[in-house]
Amino acid sequence: MNTSLRYDWTEQELQEIHDLPLLQLIDRARSVHLQHHDPYTIDVCRLISIKTGGCPEDCRYCAQSSRYQTFVTPERSLDKEEVLKRAADAKASGASRICLSVAQRDVKEGAQFEKIREMISSIKEMGLSVCCTLGMMTEDQAQKLKEAGLTYYNHNLDTSERYYPEVVTTRTYHERIKTLDAADKAGLKVCSGGILGLGETKEDRLQLILTFAKRRPHPASVPVNSLVPIEGTPFAHREKIPLFELVRFIATARIAMPSSMIRLSAGRESLSKEAQALCFLAGANSIFQGNKLLTVQNRTVEEDAELMRDLGLKGK
Ligand code: SF4
Known part of the structure; x- marks a missing residue:
């Protein structure tokens, strides 16, 4: 099977792949995976929230x-020493990438931006790769982050363009894409994914994969989140995404974007070890490590170490 990178996927093709009998779909995804990745190695990332809460955006999840x-409740920003300490702890427990997050609409230049640039440089000096998720940004800001040593920029599209206004109204899909373009132009690797279980249809999920699969280059990293319902938000009572739907999404994304890292992200806390193993078989090859993922529970570092031991996986 020719599994070279393609950027001309159609929705029809992705739908046919997605709807294959499940085991056939997994076999196909696995064979793509084997040709493009070391199947026994996963990327282990740690998220450090520099500023939590108080975001003006209205993302309903x-x-x-x-x-x-x-x-x-909104917290004060972490200082540089604290961030570096957490990055060192993450390295000691096997993380290879640190993702720095700030809950905000867009990048604001000034003292905070300079502090973040310093953090990036210092974490890079520790031998870790650095990703940031700071909201929307311009090309110039992307360039400044790249110069500080940033490798990845995370900016999720969440869902399809059609369904997006049901999820967020304070910004447009087009604005999100512009930030991905800015990251690409600056030579940053794009990390962009979605959330399943927002009330979207299968077509919306396929559209999301299609949007990524038609980008040149494909996002280097594609986080796949399952909605963790949060009491108090409009999406507090959405139905949980069935496991096989999650597996189908991962496998389809793996086939459409053979060389990208597919990251099993939020929602992993509710997946059993066996369910996670199925996601890895379908093409996931990256996880977020750490007892908490921003504000939601995650698997503990010890549970992940045990899972990786059981499956014979090692961190990059
Ligand atoms: S998802 Fe990000 S941008 Fe949206 S409300 Fe939460 S922190 Fe703000």
């Missing part, structure tokens, strides 16, 4: 939006 009454 998010505990950090100041528009909803959730359990999150």
